[in-house]
Amino acid sequence: MADPVTADAVAAPPPTAPKTTTGKTLWVLCALLLVTTMVVGGMCWWVFQRVYGTVDTVRDTTAPAILDVLAARDALVKADSAAVDNFRSGEVTLSGPGLEYQHQLTFASQRLVQVAERNAAGRGSQRIQLLEALLENYSGLVGQAGAHAGTPLGTADLWSASHLLHAGDSPILTELNNLVGDQTRVLNDHIAASSMTAENLLQWVVPIVLLFVLLVVTQVFLRRRFRRAVNPWLLLATVVLVGLSIVTSLAVVSQHRLESSRDTLNEVVRLWRDQPSAADVRGQQALSELMESECTGVNGGCGPTVDQFVSHHKSAGNTTAEISDERVAKRVGDFNNRIYDAGENASWKYFIPIPAGLIFFMFIPLGLWPRIEEYRYRPR
Amino acid sequence: MMRTRRRASSLFIVAILTNAILAACSTPDSAGSVSVLGSWTDGEQQSFEKVLKQFTLDTGVQVKYQGTRAVDEELASEMQNGTPPDIAILSNPGGLRQYLNSNKLHSLDDVTEKPERDAYIKQWPEVQRLGTGSPYGVVVKVSLKSLIWYNPRQRPAPEVRTWDQLVTLGETIARTGGRPWCMGMGSTPISGWPGTDWIEDILLHQFGTGIYQQWASGKLSWTSEQVKKAWREWGTITASAGSRSALLTDWTDAGRPMFTNPPGCYLDHQASFIMASYQNGRKDKLKPGADFDFFPFPADAAAGAFKVSGDMATMFNDTPQARQLIKYLATAEAQAIWPHSGGGGLSVNKKVNHDVYPDSVSKKIADTLTNATTLCYDAADLMPTTMRDAFRHAVLEYLSDPNQLDQLLDELDKVRLGIAPAEWLTMRCGH
Numbered sequence: 017m018a019d020p021v022t023a024d025a026v027a028a029p030p031p032t033a034p035k036t037t038t039g040k041t042l043w044v045l046c047a048l049l050l051v052t053t054m055v056v057g058g059m060c061w062w063v064f065q066r067v068y069g070t071v072d073t074v075r076d077t078t079a080p081a082i083l084d085v086l087a088a089r090d091a092l093v094k095a096d097s098a099a100v101d102n103f104r105s106g107e108v109t110l111s112g113p114g115l116e117y118q119h120q121l122t123f124a125s126q127r128l129v130q131v132a133e134r135n136a137a138g139r140g141s142q143r144i145q146l147l148e149a150l151l152e153n154y155s156g157l158v159g160q161a162g163a164h165a166g167t168p169l170g171t172a173d174l175w176s177a178s179h180l181l182h183a184g185d186s187p188i189l190t191e192l193n194n195l196v197g198d199q200t201r202v203l204n205d206h207i208a209a210s211s212m213t214a215e216n217l218l219q220w221v222v223p224i225v226l227l228f229v230l231l232v233v234t235q236v237f238l239r240r241r242f243r244r245a246v247n248p249w250l251l252l253a254t255v256v257l258v259g260l261s262i263v264t265s266l267a268v269v270s271q272h273r274l275e276s277s278r279d280t281l282n283e284v285v286r287l288w289r290d291q292p293s294a295a296d297v298r299g300q301q302a303l304s305e306l307m308e309s310e311c312t313g314v315n316g317g318c319g320p321t322v323d324q325f326v327s328h329h330k331s332a333g334n335t336t337a338e339i340s341d342e343r344v345a346k347r348v349g350d351f352n353n354r355i356y357d358a359g360e361n362a363s364w365k366y367f368i369p370i371p372a373g374l375i376f377f378m379f380i381p382l383g384l385w386p387r388i389e390e391y392r393y394r395p396r
Numbered sequence: 397m398m399r400t401r402r403r404a405s406s407l408f409i410v411a412i413l414t415n416a417i418l419a420a421c422s423t424p425d426s427a428g429s430v431s432v433l434g435s436w437t438d439g440e441q442q443s444f445e446k447v448l449k450q451f452t453l454d455t456g457v458q459v460k461y462q463g464t465r466a467v468d469e470e471l472a473s474e475m476q477n478g479t480p481p482d483i484a485i486l487s488n489p490g491g492l493r494q495y496l497n498s499n500k501l502h503s504l505d506d507v508t509e510k511p512e513r514d515a516y517i518k519q520w521p522e523v524q525r526l527g528t529g530s531p532y533g534v535v536v537k538v539s540l541k542s543l544i545w546y547n548p549r550q551r552p553a554p555e556v557r558t559w560d561q562l563v564t565l566g567e568t569i570a571r572t573g574g575r576p577w578c579m580g581m582g583s584t585p586i587s588g589w590p591g592t593d594w595i596e597d598i599l600l601h602q603f604g605t606g607i608y609q610q611w612a613s614g615k616l617s618w619t620s621e622q623v624k625k626a627w628r629e630w631g632t633i634t635a636s637a638g639s640r641s642a643l644l645t646d647w648t649d650a651g652r653p654m655f656t657n658p659p660g661c662y663l664d665h666q667a668s669f670i671m672a673s674y675q676n677g678r679k680d681k682l683k684p685g686a687d688f689d690f691f692p693f694p695a696d697a698a699a700g701a702f703k704v705s706g707d708m709a710t711m712f713n714d715t716p717q718a719r720q721l722i723k724y725l726a727t728a729e730a731q732a733i734w735p736h737s738g739g740g741g742l743s744v745n746k747k748v749n750h751d752v753y754p755d756s757v758s759k760k761i762a763d764t765l766t767n768a769t770t771l772c773y774d775a776a777d778l779m780p781t782t783m784r785d786a787f788r789h790a791v792l793e794y795l796s797d798p799n800q801l802d803q804l805l806d807e808l809d810k811v812r813l814g815i816a817p818a819e820w821l822t823m824r825c826g827h
Contacts, residue, residue: 146473150466153585160789169796172643176584183584185437187466307644316575316641316661319582319649 038241039391045234046384050376052227056257057372059220060264061365063212067267068362070210071274073136075355078203079281081134083348085196086288088127090295092151092188095120096181097299099158103165103174104306112162121155137198143191150188154180171310175322178303182296196285207278212271224261228254234384242387249383256371256379263368266361277354284347291340297329304329427456430717433474434485434707435467439672443741447733451724457717466585468781475500480712483721485536487707488777490784492533493526493821495710502711503530507719508726515728517744519771519826524708527821533708534726537734537741540761541703541774542597542693545664545674547654553691559602562694563632569662570636577637578661580650581792590647591791592776592784594633594665596703597693599626600772604697605825612775614783614820618808624801631798637661639795648673655682665693667705668742668761684757692764701770701825705777706744735762772825780819786811 098116102108125148132144157177164170181188212220231254238247292300304326311318311326436444441463448459462481464470468491474480480500486492495501504524508531516524516535524531544562546554556562566576581588600608603622610616611623634642642650651674653660664670675682682688695701709725711718724730728748734741736752742762750766753759765771776784790804 142473142477142479145476146466146470149469149473153469157585164796167796168640168643169792172582172587172792175644176582176587179584185465187464187469190464191466310640311644314641314644315638316579316645316653318641319580319645320652321582321646321649322644 039388041237042384042388042391045230045237046380046388049227049230049234049380049384052223052230053372053376053380055223056227056260057368057376059223060260060368060372063216063220063264063267064362064365064368066210067271067274068359068365070206071270071355071359071362073206074203074274074277075359077134078136078199078206079277079351079355081131081136081140082196082199082203082281082285084127084130084134085192085199086284088124088131089189089192089288090293091120091124091127092154092181093293093296093299095124096178097295097302099161100174100178100299100302100306103161103170104302106166108162108165108170112165113158117158121151125151131195131199135199136202137195140195140198143195143198147188147191147195150180150191154188168310171306175303175307178299182300193289196288200282200285203278203281207274210271211275212268220264224257227257231257238387247383249379253375253379253383256375260368260371263364263371266364270358270361273354273358277351277358280347280351280354284344284351287340287344287347291344293344294341300325300329427458428715428717429458429460430483430715430721431460431462431481432483432485432709432721433462433464433467433471433481435463435465435487436485436707437463437465439676440741443734447725447730450733451721451730454724455720457720459721475712482711482713482715482718483709484712485707485709487705488781488784489523489526489533489708489773489823490777490779490819490821491781492708492710494780494819495712496526496528496532497818500712501526501532502714503532504534504711504722505530507711507722508534509723515726515745515747517746517766517771519704519773520706520744522823522826523706523773527823533710534722535706535744536709536725536731538704538706538744538765539667539669539742540765541593541667541705542601542701543666543668543690543761544693545651545654545666545670545688545690546662547659547687548685548689549687550654550659550662553689556691556694558694559598559629559696566633566636566663574659575636575638575653575661576663577633578650578652578654578664579634579637579642580645580647581642581795582644582646582649586788588788588791589776590650590666591630591642591795592787593667593703593774594630595623595626595791596775597665598629599623599775600698600701600703600825601693601695602626602629602697605701605770605772608698608772608775609822609824612773612778613822614779614812614815614817618805618812619802624805627794627801627805631794631801634795634798639798643792643795648676655687668758671757684755689757690761698770698825700768701772702764702768703774704765704771705774770825773823778821778823780815783808783811783815 095117098120099113102111102114102117107114128144128147132141135141135144154177157173157180161170161173161177164173180186183189231250235247235250238244238250307318307322308326308330311322317323432448434441434444441461444463445461448461452458462470467484467486471480471484471486475495492501520535520538521531524533524535526532544556554565556565569576579590581590583589596608599611599622602625607616607622611620616623647666648670651661651664651666651670654662654664655674655678671684671688674688692702709722711722726745728743728745731743731745732748732752735743735748735758736754742758742765744765746766750759750762753762776787779787786808790808793804794801
């Protein structure tokens with residue numbers, strides 16, 4: 017059977033613009049397919065970039081900054097506990113507050129430097145500077161306590177230092193809490209900014225659906241006009257589009273994992289705020305024993321604040337604190353796994369331009385160009 | 397048709413502009429905001445926030461108050477970052493003088509009006525000038541020092557007019573088996589200041605305002621006979637108070653044993669702000685006048701002189717909102733909210749009616765503050781920060797070992813001589 021379209025084309029005069037309705041439709045369909053492919057490619061890239069960009073920031077910057085603050089506080093508590101232990105055991109006269117105290121204090125300072133490098137919160141660097149000044153006060157007091165070791169003044173200095181670190185209104189604790197609060201807010205804002213709202217979902221899904229519909233419509237049009245069973249290039253484009261959609265939907269899964277890791281990290285921060293660590297409890301118990309031995313039999317005593325502190329820490333066990341430590345460690349592990357899982361598919365980002373490029377540069381031109389060529393010089 | 401379209405477009409633009417203007421006017425920050433840094437937290441912060449709330453209601457200016465115990469460190473950190481608060485409220489004119497010397501403070505010459513400045517009791521404008529010719533601060537809240545507190549339920553008001561009578565009173569109490577003095581130096585991270593208050597009071601009330609002023613302004617040696625005697629006299633008090641207990645007790649706890657049965661101690665040398673500590677954390681609310689009252693520090697010289705301290709609002713950023721707040725804090729209206737809110741706040745504004753004070757003891761303190769013949773600013777607060785800190789440390793060292801007094805005074809004098817004369821603040825006692 018002769019192709020009527022080819023026969024018409026032979027008799028066509030040489031003008032460049034398509035003259036027939038079929039020719040115009042082919043041009044319109046081709047343009048629409050190309051533009052929609054560009055939009056689909058752009059949107060898929062945007063979705064990927066948005067999610068995995070946030071995963072990178074959270075994994076490499078904001079979350080480590082939060083964990084560094086927690087580590088700094090933990091190290092400070094251990095330093096304080098080590099210093100009190102040295103005083104209680106009497107080692108202080110020979111070794112001062114001790115090597116463990118020095119080591120933990122240095123570690124805490126290093127963690128704060130790391131926070132400063134990773135800081136993304138507005139007032140973060142100012143808080144770190146203030147914390148460093150307060151830590152100087154703290155270490156100054158411990159140093160004085162060491163110089164007065166074995167005297168009531170030494171114990172008073174140590175009590176003041178420990179109070180500076182542990183009291184409910186402790187400026188060090190307040191600033192550490194504020195610092196964690198700032199960094200957590202930044203993290204939550206980052207993740208909220210990358211989350212898929214209904215609007216974002218529509219921005220991503222609608223072009224894909226539109227391209228899919230356009231490919232189907234083009235296939236139907238070609239089938240009706242040219243009586244071809246199926247255009248293999250456009251069929252290939254449709255298959256690649258489905259593949260591209262599936263790959264892009266991995267970003268949605270990663271976003272979900274990212275939100276789950278945020279919840280885990282928020283839980284770590286909450287546990288850290290609500291429960292003292294085992295080192296904290298041990299240190300405060302040791303201090304209460306030291307204060308009790310110093311204040312027993314003293315004319316006038318040491319006042320209700322010291323009495324309440326001694327009676328509170330005397331009865332406090334550290335089982336709850338150990339359980340809390342284990343929970344914090346486990347949740348930090350969970351967080352690390354989740355944030356790793358969230359970034360697992362990030363390398364697919366580099367795949368997106370390939371299918372989008374294939375559809376744009378190869379499948380659509382190869383699928384439609386021969387038909388357009390046929391109509392190029394045909395009069396109405 | 398064309399004209400109708402143009403008219404519609406014009407109406408649309410006008411509507412959008414009107415909407416934008418209305419939106420801008422209705423935002424809460426429309427009158428701007430002012431940041432304030434101060435040392436008041438908890439109850440004191442709540443009292444101050446009442447003052448600030450009234451200011452916002454009156455002016456629409458939002459106030460961001462940050463209260464921290466580490467106010468000196470916070471201010472230093474903010475200054476280093478180049479982001480100081482608009483207003484900082486500090487209690488040590490000596491430290492403020494250092495900021496003034498480095499041109500960080502703004503003069504309030506054209507901020508507070510003369511009638512407002514004249515409303516202050518005479519001593520205070522001088523404090524506010526920080527030793528210069530222009531005002532640099534507004535005293536927001538003051539405390540009266542040189543007070544000795546006792547429990548009227550335990551013993552009647554003692555008739556004590558001289559130092560010897562005070563020492564005898566302590567000995568009498570000790571003979572009956574009681575511990576005469578309540579004492580606590582703990583005040584992290586500035587432990588020792590209750591001891592500096594003692595030495596200042598002894599020096600002022602035994603040697604008079606001239607010696608006190610010379611010493612406070614760095615012109616009198618720490619090794620002088622007068623200063624040495626003041627330390628030794630205090631040593632007789634600490635011996636009966638128990639120096640070990642004093643070192644390990646928090647200053648807010650020290651006076652509490654006055655209210656136990658039998659009393660753990662009988663006399664407490666503290667400033668007017670101790671009233672809040674007496675009353676805090678008790679199920680049975682202590683009644684000022686019935687459960688605690690005060691008598692003035694006995695004076696061999698400078699009779700009728702009292703030490704005072706205060707919190708002063710100073711301007712680090714000259715903004716219209718900061719000016720508005722400073723101006724407001726100086727008014728009798730703002731100063732009256734403080735004492736009425738409780739928390740031990742006193743005003744030195746003569747226009748504040750003493751009826752705003754909630755109890756008879758607070759009224760008596762306010763009357764003393766108004767009628768005292770001489771008021772001297774707390775010497776430690778006038779001293780440069782390095783000197784003040786060394787003074788506090790020396791107090792603790794002395795309590796630990798009174799035998800090292802000569803060595804301590806030598807070291808304090810070395811610190812004094814190492815400070816540049818420009819850093820010292822010369823302020824006369826007055827009224």
